[in-house]
Amino acid sequence: MSLLRLEDVEKSYGKEEVLHGVGFEMDTRDVDVIVGPSGSGKSTLLRCINRLTEIDGGSIFLDGEDVHAMDENDLRRRVGMVFQDFNLFAHRTAVGNVTLGLTEVLDLPSGEAHDRAMEFLDRVGLAEQADSYPAELSGGQKQRVGIARSLAMDPELILFDEPTSALDPELIGEVLGVMNDLADEGMTMLCVTHEMGFARSAATTLTFLDDGRIVERGPPEQLFDDPEHDRTREFLGDLTEIH
Numbered sequence: 534m535s536l537l538r539l540e541d542v543e544k545s546y547g548k549e550e551v552l553h554g555v556g557f558e559m560d561t562r563d564v565d566v567i568v569g570p571s572g573s574g575k576s577t578l579l580r581c582i583n584r585l586t587e588i589d590g591g592s593i594f595l596d597g598e599d600v601h602a603m604d605e606n607d608l609r610r611r612v613g614m615v616f617q618d619f620n621l622f623a624h625r626t627a628v629g630n631v632t633l634g635l636t637e638v639l640d641l642p643s644g645e646a647h648d649r650a651m652e653f654l655d656r657v658g659l660a661e662q663a664d665s666y667p668a669e670l671s672g673g674q675k676q677r678v679g680i681a682r683s684l685a686m687d688p689e690l691i692l693f694d695e696p697t698s699a700l701d702p703e704l705i706g707e708v709l710g711v712m713n714d715l716a717d718e719g720m721t722m723l724c725v726t727h728e729m730g731f732a733r734s735a736a737t738t739l740t741f742l743d744d745g746r747i748v749e750r751g752p753p754e755q756l757f758d759d760p761e762h763d764r765t766r767e768f769l770g771d772l773t774e775i776h
């Protein structure tokens with residue numbers, strides 16, 4: 534059974550139809566990369582999966598279970614999310630940001646939550662910055678705290694929404710390094726990113742979304758080297774030139 538299955542997902546905001554019948558499946562340990570123009574519905578698609586926004590039609594299943602029948606907290610523990618703009622609490626330290634979900638959602642005692650948070654900060658190379666506040670961290674460090682926060686919840690799947698696009702170019706590598714390590718370790722990841730080096734090296738599947746529809750989905754080498762649609766070739770060609 535697939536870990537994640539979307540069937541004919543429809544989403545509108547008012548009169549604007551944003552997703553038109555999106556369907557795909559992912560297995561455990563897959564690394565899926567989604568690319569597409571601005572406004573094509575990439576963030577909306579991720580937000581529908583963990584129900585930060587509700588769909589208007591179709592279905593989404595996590596390990597065979599309809600996400601709409603699930604408790605939202607339970608869903609968001611099982612499906613982590615890493616945001617473009619980090620979404621850290623400014624008044625909490627790095628370790629405080631990671632412990633929050635552990636104490637509030639998983640109900641761990643504070644000592645245990647702290648130890649677990651430190652373990653995951655160490656895993657992203659930030660043990661020494663544990664007591665720093667977000668304002669004292671670089672963008673790359675903030676994003677690594679965001680990843681540690683997600684990982685600490687022991688999710689089955691992590692959604693990444695353009696995790697490097699708010700970063701200065703010299704800081705992108707440290708975040709992609711962590712993402713590559715996670716992919717190597719078998720973490721299941723659904724990533725919206727335009728980092729084509731990452732897509733080529735780490736993705737099991739690449740999806741090109743345009744205007745709320747999947748234009749093409751397949752192994753990255755196929756979309757890069759032998760795409761079925763001219764639109765895919767054009768888009769990936771432009772991206773590769775920029776990056």
Ligand SMILES: Nc1ncnc2c1ncn2[C@@H]1O[C@H](COP(=O)(O)OP(=O)(O)OP(=O)(O)O)[C@@H](O)[C@H]1O
Nearest residue numbers: 546547549551569570571572573574575576577578
């Ligand atoms: N909360 C919202 N309310 C109304 N319209 C929205 C909302 N969120 C997104 N939209 C609209 O839905 C469309 C798709 O937006 P979305 O953010 O999913 O695109 P995207 O592919 O992630 O774009 P980008 O690459 O710029 O991040 C856009 O036209 C956007 O204006």
Ligand SMILES: [Mg+2]
Nearest residue numbers: 575576577694
């Ligand atoms: Mg977006």
